[in-house]
Amino acid sequence: MTSNIAHRIVQLKRDRKAILLAHNYQPPHIQDLADITGDSLELSREAANTDAEVIVFCGVEFMAETAAILNPNKTVLLPRLDAGCPMADMITAADVAAVRAQHPGVPIVTYVNSTATVKAESTVCCTSANSIQVVESFRDSDTVYMAPDQNLAKYTARHTKKKVLHWEGYCPIHHHLTVEEVRAQQEAHPEAIFLAHPECPPEILDLAHEVTSTSGMIRFVKESSRKSFIIGTERGILYSMKKMNPHKEFYGASPRMVCADMAKTSLEDVLRALETLEPRIQVPEEVRIRALKAVEMMLRISS
Ligand code: SF4
Incomplete structure (x- = not known):
């Protein structure tokens, strides 16, 4: 049964000119079928370099949004629309606007693990691999504000002389x-x-x-x-x-380090997404352009 589904997915992928991306945290049966596995940004950037017309993103919603931000001319599918991220949901665009009003002139460095609307309100994005480099790039600012992950902010603060203010968000899987x-x-x-x-x-x-x-x-x-x-x-x-x-x-490190949202995607979900070309992730163009600016600024700094 499973091999029938897998076989059908491979066929449909070809027919739809689709690429299957799987985050490193996805279940084994999904990773085994994926064209590329990796972290969210790496996957979205690689997808941009392929001639695929459809991206099936096996991960959580903010990752599929990042793929949509970087690949405006491709159809981006998230097989499980209910695969969210508790950390990304700990901050809203209105919260970021309030932070900016409270700390005028302070660059807001937002982890890519955030929604498209939050990225759009930010000065620049960062990943867990380049946060120090991104923070250090603001030569004229002694202070930066990092969101939403307090732990990434505290880690970054250990490696820079800048004052790092932060939002109090966290990933429950790592934080606990x-x-x-x-x-x-x-x-x-x-x-x-x-x-x-x-x-x-x-x-x-x-x-x-x-x-x-x-x-x-x-x-x-x-x-x-x-x-x-x-x-x-x-x-x-x-x-x-x-x-x-x-x-x-x-x-x-602990049997509790399991992200329930990452575990949601099944082969049936992937097959259904390829058959129906749904659920599709779309980022409104006005938000996409501003979020892209924050992502591109990060890529320029860390390239
Ligand atoms: S592991 Fe943490 S940051 Fe990643 S999707 Fe799950 S809750 Fe979000």
């Missing part, structure tokens, strides 16, 4: 990882080194051998001569890591 959970894994696997995502709180980052983004983690484990790793991010990434490095061992 505890020191006790990490220590228990370190005791169970003393040979393993611990990699943490900057969305984790500072006391977790203090325990890490390496703090890096999802793409950074994938690169690190591939290039490292070490054989085992404790991974402090969403557990979906363990599957891609093991697939790419079958002779290395990977342990999740």
Whole structure:
């Protein structure tokens, strides 16, 4: 049954001139069928360089919006319209406008894990891989404001002399990882080194051998001569890591690091999206242009 669905998806992908993108946190059966797996921005940028007419984004809504911002002439589908992001929903465009009014002249650096309307209100975007570089680029400002993730802001603040104000948002999956959970894994696997995502709180980052983004983690484990790793991010990434490095061992930092929204996408959802070309993610042009400006400014800084 599953292989029938997978076969039909492959056929329809060809007929529709579609590309299937899967975030690193997606379930294994989705990652296995994807044309490209990666982090959200990486995927959206790669999609722009293909001749695909349809992008099927297996991830959450803000990621499909980013794909729509960068690919205005392609049809962007999100197989599960109810796959949202609690962190992205912790701030609105009106909140960003209020921050700007409260801190006139202070650049607002917004994590790509945010809605299109929030990006449109921001000065510039950043990722977990380039936040320090983006913040440092404001040579004439001693202060910046980061949103929505407080932990990415605190991590960035550790690596810059600038004052980093921040919104109080957080990713529940990373924010609730505890020191006790990490220590228990370190005791169970003393040979393993611990990699943490900057969305984790500072006391977790203090325990890490390496703090890096999802793409950074994938690169690190591939290039490292070490054989085992404790991974402090969403557990979906363990599957891609093991697939790419079958002779290395990977342990999740906690069994609780599962994003329910990321786990929603099924093969049936992907098939239905390809059959109906729905649900389609569209960003109003006026919002898209302003959000694109914030994304492009980040790309110029970090290129
Ligand atoms: S893992 Fe966190 S940031 Fe990513 S989609 Fe889930 S809630 Fe949002």
